Amino acid sequence: MALRPDPADADLAVATRSGAAPSRWDRLLRPLHRWVWRDRERRGRKLLRFAETEADGGRDLARAAERTADPLLRRLLLRHALDEERHARLFRARGRSLLEECASGRPASGAGVGVREANWLAPGERGLDDLRVDSLSDAALFAFLHFSEKAAAGRFALYRELLAHDPATQAVFTDILADEEFHMAYTGKQLTRLLPARRGLALWRARAGRLWKAYLRLAVWLAGLLGTLILTLQYYVLLPPFALLARRAARREGALGWTSRTHGVRPLESQY
Ligand SMILES: [Fe+2]
Numbered sequence: 001m002a003l004r005p006d007p008a009d010a011d012l013a014v015a016t017r018s019g020a021a022p023s024r025w026d027r028l029l030r031p032l033h034r035w036v037w038r039d040r041e042r043r044g045r046k047l048l049r050f051a052e053t054e055a056d057g058g059r060d061l062a063r064a065a066e067r068t069a070d071p072l073l074r075r076l077l078l079r080h081a082l083d084e085e086r087h088a089r090l091f092r093a094r095g096r097s098l099l100e101e102c103a104s105g106r107p108a109s110g111a112g113v114g115v116r117e118a119n120w121l122a123p124g125e126r127g128l129d130d131l132r133v134d135s136l137s138d139a140a141l142f143a144f145l146h147f148s149e150k151a152a153a154g155r156f157a158l159y160r161e162l163l164a165h166d167p168a169t170q171a172v173f174t175d176i177l178a179d180e181e182f183h184m185a186y187t188g189k190q191l192t193r194l195l196p197a198r199r200g201l202a203l204w205r206a207r208a209g210r211l212w213k214a215y216l217r218l219a220v221w222l223a224g225l226l227g228t229l230i231l232t233l234q235y236y237v238l239l240p241p242f243a244l245l246a247r248r249a250a251r252r253e254g255a256l257g258w259t260s261r262t263h264g265v266r267p268l269e270s271q272y
């Protein structure tokens with residue numbers, strides 16, 4: 001069941017959809033995004049990854065609905081959770097059929113086996129995988145959700161544009177995008193209701209939190225890269241001189257007349 005405003009429900013009906021647009025950064029990276037979505041196998045794998053994120057997000061939203069004391073927010077969050085669960089099913093079904101097409105040997109559109117998903121460049125509904133419902137107040141949760149849904153809707157709008165060569169996948173994004181735009185609108189509306197005077201501050205905090213998490217992700221990646229580089233350098237730069245010295249020492253000991261005791265026959269009466 002998709003989260004749609006019910007005309008009989010005044011609270012839901014006020015949250016109208018608003019059009020989503022890709023960010024300036026994503027527009028700049030458009031050629032890279034086009035490359036990411038060109039390959040059929042990569043598309044299939046990415047959609048399966050998106051399905052995981054949506055399903056996880058749906059579970060977190062259901063948990064947030066249990067925690068809130070506000071009956072309207074609880075109802076909205078439950079219906080939002082159902083939407084994310086539906087998105088997971090749509091992405092999973094399309095991802096599997098793309099991978100089955102690849103496996104059946106029909107000509108693939110790109111690089112084929114072994115392609116990387118490029119998730120750092122083209123993520124799904126990324127905000128949902130950072131959601132920590134237990135540590136957030138209702139207002140902070142809705143600021144976070146609004147910010148994340150807006151980013152996801154903009155990204156999905158771009159992906160839909162780039163998928164003209166795959167109408168079935170494009171139709172999945174068109175369907176899901178309608179819900180994401182609505183999520184963006186209703187979370188914004190509820191944030192204004194919860195914090196009429198401090199909405200801007202709450203959004204600024206949500207943005208700062210996302211930036212901090214992005215920085216931590218980058219730092220972890222960089223630390224891993226530096227660790228690998230340093231270990232490789234140690235292996236190729238520090239170990240060879242020691243190996244050389246050891247070999248030289250072994251040769252020198254041989255020249256001085258040292259012989260291994262195991263080579264001689266040990267007399268039975270000797271204690272050595
Ligand atoms: Fe979604």
Ligand SMILES: [Fe+2]
Pocket residue numbers: 084125149152179180183
């Ligand atoms: Fe969403």
